[in-house]
Amino acid sequence: MKNFLKTSRLEKDYIFLELTRSICPVCKKTVDAQVRVRGEKVYMFKRCAEHGEFEGLISSDVNMYRHSLAFNKPGRVPLEYGSEVKHGCPEDCGLCPDHQQHTCVALLEITDGCNLCCTSCFAKATGSKYLDLKTIDFMLDSYVRCEGSPEVLQISGGEPTLHPDLFKIIEMAHSKKIKHLMINTNGVRLAEDEDLARRLADCNVELYFQFDGFEPRIYEVLRGSKEVFKLKQRALENISKYNIPTTLVATLAKGLNENQVGEIINYGLKNKFVKGVTFQPMIYVNEKIEFDPMDRLTLPDVIKEIDKQTKSLFKVSDFIPLPCPYPTCCSLTYAFIKDGRVTPITRKVDIEKYLDYFSNTLITTPAPVLRKALEGLWSASATFNSASVLKDFVCVCGIPFNKDALEHLKDNVFRIVVKPFMDAYTFDVKRAMKCCIHVIQPDGKLIPFCVYNNIYRDRRK
Numbered sequence: 294m295k296n297f298l299k300t301s302r303l304e305k306d307y308i309f310l311e312l313t314r315s316i317c318p319v320c321k322k323t324v325d326a327q328v329r330v331r332g333e334k335v336y337m338f339k340r341c342a343e344h345g346e347f348e349g350l351i352s353s354d355v356n357m358y359r360h361s362l363a364f365n366k367p368g369r370v371p372l373e374y375g376s377e378v379k380h381g382c383p384e385d386c387g388l389c390p391d392h393q394q395h396t397c398v399a400l401l402e403i404t405d406g407c408n409l410c411c412t413s414c415f416a417k418a419t420g421s422k423y424l425d426l427k428t429i430d431f432m433l434d435s436y437v438r439c440e441g442s443p444e445v446l447q448i449s450g451g452e453p454t455l456h457p458d459l460f461k462i463i464e465m466a467h468s469k470k471i472k473h474l475m476i477n478t479n480g481v482r483l484a485e486d487e488d489l490a491r492r493l494a495d496c497n498v499e500l501y502f503q504f505d506g507f508e509p510r511i512y513e514v515l516r517g518s519k520e521v522f523k524l525k526q527r528a529l530e531n532i533s534k535y536n537i538p539t540t541l542v543a544t545l546a547k548g549l550n551e552n553q554v555g556e557i558i559n560y561g562l563k564n565k566f567v568k569g570v571t572f573q574p575m576i577y578v579n580e581k582i583e584f585d586p587m588d589r590l591t592l593p594d595v596i597k598e599i600d601k602q603t604k605s606l607f608k609v610s611d612f613i614p615l616p617c618p619y620p621t622c623c624s625l626t627y628a629f630i631k632d633g634r635v636t637p638i639t640r641k642v643d644i645e646k647y648l649d650y651f652s653n654t655l656i657t658t659p660a661p662v663l664r665k666a667l668e669g670l671w672s673a674s675a676t677f678n679s680a681s682v683l684k685d686f687v688c689v690c691g692i693p694f695n696k697d698a699l700e701h702l703k704d705n706v707f708r709i710v711v712k713p714f715m716d717a718y719t720f721d722v723k724r725a726m727k728c729c730i731h732v733i734q735p736d737g738k739l740i741p742f743c744v745y746n747n748i749y750r751d752r753r754k
């Protein structure tokens with residue numbers, strides 16, 4: 294006779310919120326996952342038949358988590374899918390017809406090598422391969438076939454500035470009529486070679502510059518050496534000298550550098566070449582780093598730190614979830630700077646009124662114009678050397694539209710983004726299915742970024 298499990302009939306210590314699918318952190322097989330609320334925090338619990346039970350913190354604030362769910366807009370279909378639906382998400386990438394959003398931003402990883410050795414590297418950039426131009430040409434054409442006129446390409450790696458044909462690749466991407474090019478860089482070569490900064494300044498590119506704070510000890514933990522801080526400083530001097538539009542991108546690890554967010558924002562506000570900052574809470578990438586999935590920084594923690602450290606120059610309420618991916622993937626805000634005064638855009642317009650898609654399905658004129666402009670700003674593909682973003686900004690803020698206004702805004706709009714990527718503890722197929730940031734593969738397929746990092750990167754090596 295079967296033995297049934299006896300219990301003491303207690304109440305569960307959590308509220309069961311929803312069922313989703315995730316992956317086992319050990320074998321990466323797809324498993325069912327429960328989203329649970331305990332106290333004011335949201336956790337993901339899952340069980341792998343072979344490796345046991347796992348639980349990880351998803352959000353430290355259930356109210357912010359639930360509130361964000363309303364900012365979810367209908368997805369757009371790409372012009373072409375790259376795979377069929379066969380086994381179910383996340384095994385059919387892609388993109389497969391079950392995917393819920395087209396590509397807002399594509400990543401082109403042109404090398405698997407790097408001149409740093411970061412403990413937090415999700416690209417696992419320890420190789421020495423450089424993609425050849427023929428393969429890159431094919432990959433870019435695949436992106437164009439899927440998108441028509443693609444919005445944003447991030448040239449990435451590894452460290453893309455190591456590629457001997459970097460400038461040919463930039464030229465090639467421009468020739469495909471991709472609207473905006475970004476270079477994701479750690480800045481080491483920009484520190485060592487001023488001429489590289491000079492040449493990049495002439496290429497109509499934006500830099501996505503890894504910068505984790507102002508203390509050398511941070512770089513010792515995250516980037517392998519205290520000395521990296523000096524390289525960052527030198528790189529910033531060169532970037533500033535040639536005025537290359539730049540977003541500072543900080544990985545934030547709990548107890549290490551979340552105290553830096555205010556200073557990073559202040560630095561950005563004071564330096565015209567810095568157009569914005571992006572904060573990425575550290576994710577679990579491998580067993581070599583000390584990491585507690587139950588005690589990590591999550592999106593609400595970062596936003597609350599920003600409020601605290603900027604003395605409410607930017608408040609928690611200024612951050613609105615991004616509606617093109619799944620809305621727990623990203624929150625952001627914009628501000629404009631006039632005569633040294635910084636005003637978050639949310640103080641001018643009730644953005645929630647327009648981007649809460651469940652409450653506002655019936656908005657009528659003139660709201661659609663404003664909503665469209667807001668959608669332009671609250672898009673993963675919004676970049677700073679884009680006239681359309683500045684026009685949207687003008688529209689939202691009611692600034693009289695003319696050439697001078699656009700020119701002025703170029704140097705006086707500032708954006709703060711908080712982007713918690715998924716790791717094996719937080720991986721949720723709902724977020725994967727609506728991801729709008731995709732990695733172009735040498736065979737032309739597009740794979741959502743977090744899916745690629747958690748599942749496919751190792752398989753494809």
Ligand code: SF4
Nearest residue numbers: 382385386387389392
């Ligand atoms: S992540 Fe998207 S493309 Fe990949 S299997 Fe899921 S639905 Fe398909």
Ligand code: SF4
Nearest residue numbers: 407411414418451479
């Ligand atoms: S700089 Fe970037 S690619 Fe290089 S090791 Fe660090 S995280 Fe990885």
Ligand code: SF4
Nearest residue numbers: 618622714728742743
């Ligand atoms: S990359 Fe990850 S965090 Fe960003 S939109 Fe895609 S699934 Fe969400």
